[in-house]
Amino acid sequence: MKADKHPAKEEEQKRLEYTTEYIEEVLEAARQSKIDYKSKIKQALIDLDHLDSSNSYVNILANANMLDTTGKNLRMLESLKDEPYFARMDFVPEGKIEKEKLYIGKTSLTEQDSQEPVILDWRSPIANIYYEGQLGEVTYEAHGKTFHGELELKRQFVIEEKSLQEIRDIDLTARDQLLQESLTTSADNRLKDIVSTIQAEQNQIIRADMNRPLFVQGVAGSGKTTIALHRMAYFIYSYADDFDPSQLMILAPNRLFLDYISDVLPELGVDLVTQTTFTDYTKHIIGDRFTFRSKDERIAAIIDPEQFTGDIEWIAGFKGSKNMKVILDSYLEGIIDSWLPDQDITLDRYTLFTAEEIRKLYEDEYTYIAPYQRLMKIREVIKATVKRRSKELLDKVEELYDDKIDALRSRVKDEEERRQRVVKLWDKREAHLDAMRKEAKTILPQLTKQMPKTKTEALTRKLLTDKDTLIHIASEYLSESEVETFTRHHRTTFRKKELDLEDAAIFLYIESRLFGIHKEHQYQNVFIDEAQDYSYLEFVVLKQVCNTSLFTILGDLSQGIHSYRGITSWQNVMEDVFVNASFQTLRQSYRTTIEIMQEANRVIQKSSYEGMVLAEPVVRHDEQPDIHQFTAMNEAAAAIYKHYREIRGDVYHSFAIVTKTEREAERVYQEVSLASGEMSVSLLDENQEHDGTDIVILPSYLSKGLEFDVVTILTDQDAFTDQDIDIKLLYVAMTRALHRLSIWYNQKHEGLIEDVLNHKQI
Numbered sequence: 001m002k003a004d005k006h007p008a009k010e011e012e013q014k015r016l017e018y019t020t021e022y023i024e025e026v027l028e029a030a031r032q033s034k035i036d037y038k039s040k041i042k043q044a045l046i047d048l049d050h051l052d053s054s055n056s057y058v059n060i061l062a063n064a065n066m067l068d069t070t071g072k073n074l075r076m077l078e079s080l081k082d083e084p085y086f087a088r089m090d091f092v093p094e095g096k097i098e099k100e101k102l103y104i105g106k107t108s109l110t111e112q113d114s115q116e117p118v119i120l121d122w123r124s125p126i127a128n129i130y131y132e133g134q135l136g137e138v139t140y141e142a143h144g145k146t147f148h149g150e151l152e153l154k155r156q157f158v159i160e161e162k163s164l165q166e167i168r169d170i171d172l173t174a175r176d177q178l179l180q181e182s183l184t185t186s187a188d189n190r191l192k193d194i195v196s197t198i199q200a201e202q203n204q205i206i207r208a209d210m211n212r213p214l215f216v217q218g219v220a221g222s223g224k225t226t227i228a229l230h231r232m233a234y235f236i237y238s239y240a241d242d243f244d245p246s247q248l249m250i251l252a253p254n255r256l257f258l259d260y261i262s263d264v265l266p267e268l269g270v271d272l273v274t275q276t277t278f279t280d281y282t283k284h285i286i287g288d289r290f291t292f293r294s295k296d297e298r299i300a301a302i303i304d305p306e307q308f309t310g311d312i313e314w315i316a317g318f319k320g321s322k323n324m325k326v327i328l329d330s331y332l333e334g335i336i337d338s339w340l341p342d343q344d345i346t347l348d349r350y351t352l353f354t355a356e357e358i359r360k361l362y363e364d365e366y367t368y369i370a371p372y373q374r375l376m377k378i379r380e381v382i383k384a385t386v387k388r389r390s391k392e393l394l395d396k397v398e399e400l401y402d403d404k405i406d407a408l409r410s411r412v413k414d415e416e417e418r419r420q421r422v423v424k425l426w427d428k429r430e431a432h433l434d435a436m437r438k439e440a441k442t443i444l445p446q447l448t449k450q451m452p453k454t455k456t457e458a459l460t461r462k463l464l465t466d467k468d469t470l471i472h473i474a475s476e477y478l479s480e481s482e483v484e485t486f487t488r489h490h491r492t493t494f495r496k497k498e499l500d501l502e503d504a505a506i507f508l509y510i511e512s513r514l515f516g517i518h519k520e521h522q523y524q525n526v527f528i529d530e531a532q533d534y535s536y537l538e539f540v541v542l543k544q545v546c547n548t549s550l551f552t553i554l555g556d557l558s559q560g561i562h563s564y565r566g567i568t569s570w571q572n573v574m575e576d577v578f579v580n581a582s583f584q585t586l587r588q589s590y591r592t593t594i595e596i597m598q599e600a601n602r603v604i605q606k607s608s609y610e611g612m613v614l615a616e617p618v619v620r621h622d623e624q625p626d627i628h629q630f631t632a633m634n635e636a637a638a639a640i641y642k643h644y645r646e647i648r649g650d651v652y653h654s655f656a657i658v659t660k661t662e663r664e665a666e667r668v669y670q671e672v673s674l675a676s677g678e679m680s681v682s683l684l685d686e687n688q689e690h691d692g693t694d695i696v697i698l699p700s701y702l703s704k705g706l707e708f709d710v711v712t713i714l715t716d717q718d719a720f721t722d723q724d725i726d727i728k729l730l731y732v733a734m735t736r737a738l739h740r741l742s743i744w745y746n747q748k749h750e751g752l753i754e755d756v757l758n759h760k761q762i
C-alpha cells in the first residue's frame with residue numbers, strides 16, 4: 001500500500017530519516033578521513049628524502065591501506081544512501097519480551113556508540129528468518145547454535161531516492177507483491193540482484209551447506225544464474241575473515257554471458273571472483289598453442305545441413321564419456337609403467353636397487369605429488385644412492401684386490417714368481433675397477449632414457465591420432481573402422497591446430513594426472529552455470545584440476561542443446577564424481593508470462609527427454625504469443641521493425657530476434673538494418689559484449705541464459721524440425737522472453753512451429 005495510507009507511516013518515516021541522516025554523518029566522516037589519509041601520504045612522500053626511508057615507507061603503506069579501506073566504506077555507504085533497506089522484521093528472541101526491530105539491506109551498518117545494528121546485511125544468519133520464516137515461531141542458526149523466537153512482523157518497503165513510497169506487511173496469505181512488481185519491470189541487457197525478493201526455495205540454495213557439493217536442476221527462468229551469484233555473495237560474507245574471493249571461480253558458457261552477469265557482480269560485492277569459461281580456463285593452464293572450437297561453433301555445424309557430418313557428433317560424445325575416462329586411465333597407467341624400470345639397477349655383480357624396490361618407492365613415497373614429479377624425486381634418490389654405493393663398492397673391490405695381493409706377497413716365496421703374479425693381479429684390479437667406473441656412469445643416463453621428457457601435448461596427440469595405440473586400449477569400446485574415423489579426424493584437427501572442445505578436458509586430464517596442476521590454477525569453490533552442457537569427463541577433470549569437490553552445479557536438462565556431448569542425467573555425475581552431493585529442484589519460473597510458458601511447455605513436451613519437469617510460471621499475464629507466416633524475409637523484417645517501434649517504451653525496451661542458425665541471423669541482420677531507422681541493431685556473437693543496442697539479432701543457441709523484454713523468433717529456410725535438438729533450441733529461444741513473444745516462419749519451411757504452435761493462425 002502507498003506509504004501515506006499505512007498506519008505505521010510516521011514510525012517508518014522517522015526511521016528512514018534517522019537512517020539516512022546517520023549514513024550521511026558516517027559518509028561525511030569517511031570523506032574527511034579520506035582527505036586526511038591522502039594528505040598524510042603526500043606529506044610522507046615529501047619527507048621521504050629527509051627521514052629514515054624505511055620509516056616513511058611504512059607510514060605511506062599504512063596510510064594507503066587505510067585509504068583503501070575508507071574508499072571501500074565510502075562506496076558501500078554511497079550505495080546505501082538512496083535505498084538503505086528493503087525490509088523490516090520484528091523478532092522476539094525466546095525468553096525475552098522486547099522485540100528487536102531489524103531493518104534488512106544490501107549491506108550492514110552499525111551504530112558506532114551503541115553497537116546496535118542500523119541495517120542488517122541480507123546475508124546475516126538472522127536475516128534467514130525473513131526469507132524463510134512465516135510469521136510465528138521461527139529458528140535460525142548462527143555460530144553452530146540454533147536460536148528460537150517469534151517472528152511478529154515481516155514488512156517490505158519501496159524506497160526511492162530516500163523517499164518512502166510503499167509499505168507492505170506480509171501476512172500468511174499475502175502474495176509477494178514486491179516480487180510481482182520486480183518481475184514486471186523490463187530487462188536492461190544485464191542481470192540484476194534480487195536480494196529484496198529472494199524466494200524461500202531460492203534462499204535454501206543460496207544458504208545451502210558450503211562444505212558439500214550441490215546440484216541444482218532448475219527450469220528455464222527459475223533464477224539459477226541469479227542464485228549462483230547470490231550464493232557466491234553469501235559465501236564471501238560468511239567466510240570473509242579467512243577466504244580470498246579470487247579463490248572462487250564461476251564458469252560461464254561464453255564471454256557474452258559473462259558480460260551479461262558483469263553488472264550484478266559488483267552490486268553483490270562479488271566482482272573479485274574469478275569469472276571465466278571452460279576453454280579460457282584450460283588455455284590458461286596449457287597455453288594457447290591450439291584453439292578449441294566452441295560448443296556453439298559445433299552446434300552451428302550440427303544444425304546446418306551444409307556443414308554437418310554425423311561423425312562430429314559421436315566423436316564429441318565419445319570423448320566426453322565415462323568410457324573415455326577408462327581409456328585415458330589405462331593409457332596413463334601404461335605411460336607410468338613405461339617410466340618405471342622393469343629391471344634391477346646393478347653395478348658389476350652387485351644389485352643397487354631392485355625394480356621391485358623402485359616400484360615400492362613410487363607407490364609409498366611422495367604420493368602427494370604427481371607421478372612425473374614423483375619419479376623425478378625418486379630419480380634423485382636413486383642418483384644419490386648410486387653415487388654413494390658405487391664409491392663404496394669400488395672401495396670394497398679395491399680392498400678385496402689389496403687383500404689378495406697382500407696374501408700373495410706372504411704366500412709366494414719365489415721373488416720373480418711373486419712379482420709376476422702381483423703385477424698380473426694388479427692389472428686385473430685396474431681393469432675391473434675401470435669397468436666398474438664405466439658401468440656406474442651409464443646407470444643414470446639409462447634411467448633418464450626410461451623417463452623421457454614428455455609433454456601433455458605429445459601424449460594427447462598420440463592417443464587421439466595413433467591407430468595402434470588406440471586399438472590397443474580402446475578395442476572394447478571402438479570398432480576398427482571407428483578407430484580409423486576417430487584418428488583421421490584428429491590428424492586433421494591437430495594439423496590445423498584447431499581442436500575440438502572435448503580435447504581441452506583430455507589435455508587437462510593428462511596434465512593433471514601425470515604432471516600435476518600448479519596451485520595458482522586451483523580454486524577452493526567452483527560454480528558451474530549452464531552445467532547441462534558439460535560432459536562427464538569435464539566434471540571429472542574440473543574436480544581433479546581444482547583439487548576440491550566444493551562445487552555448485554546449476555543447469556536445466558530440458559535446455560540440454562549440447563546433450564550429444566553433455567550429460568542427459570545428473571545421476572552418473574553425482575554417483576561417481578561428487579559422491580556426497582545434495583540435490584535441489586526448482587520448478588517455479590520467474591522470467592516469463594503464463595501465456596509464453598504454456599506455449600514453450602507445449603514445445604518441450606515433444607522432446608524425448610525423460611523425467612522432464614515442466615516449468616510453472618509465477619502468475620503474470622501479458623499478450624498471447626502471436627504467430628505469423630511470411631513469404632519474403634524483407635517484408636517480415638520490415639513488419640517486425642515497425643511493430644517494435646510501435647510498442648517501444650518504458651515497459652518494452654530490449655528486443656531480440658532469434659533465428660535458428662547463425663547464417664540466418666546474418667541475413668536477418670542485413671534485412672533489419674535496411675528497414676531500421678531510429679532503433680539501433682546489432683548482430684551478437686559469443687565473444688562479444690552486448691553494447692546496449694535496442695535490437696539484437698542472434699542464433700538460438702547463443703540466446704541461452706539471456707533474456708529480453710520482447711523476443712521474436714524468425715526462421716526462413718532454416719526451420720526448426722522435430723529433431724530433439726531443434727525442439728530444445730526452440731524451447732530455449734521461447735523462454736528468453738520476459739513479456740512478449742512472436743514467432744515468424746516462412747510458409748514454405750514450416751516444421752515444428754507449424755506442427756506444435758500454430759493452433760490459431762493470425
Ligand SMILES: Nc1ncnc2c1ncn2[C@@H]1O[C@H](COP(=O)(O)OP(=O)(O)OP(=O)(O)O)[C@@H](O)[C@H]1O
Pocket residue numbers: 179182183192194197198199202218219220221222223224225226227556559590591704705706707735
Ligand atoms: N526471486 C526473484 N525475484 C525477482 N526476480 C527473480 C527472482 N528469481 C529470478 N528472477 C528473475 O528471473 C529471471 C530469470 O533468472 P535467471 O536468468 O537467473 O534464471 P535461470 O534459471 O538461470 O534461467 P535460464 O536457465 O532460462 O537461463 C531474471 O530476470 C531474474 O532477475
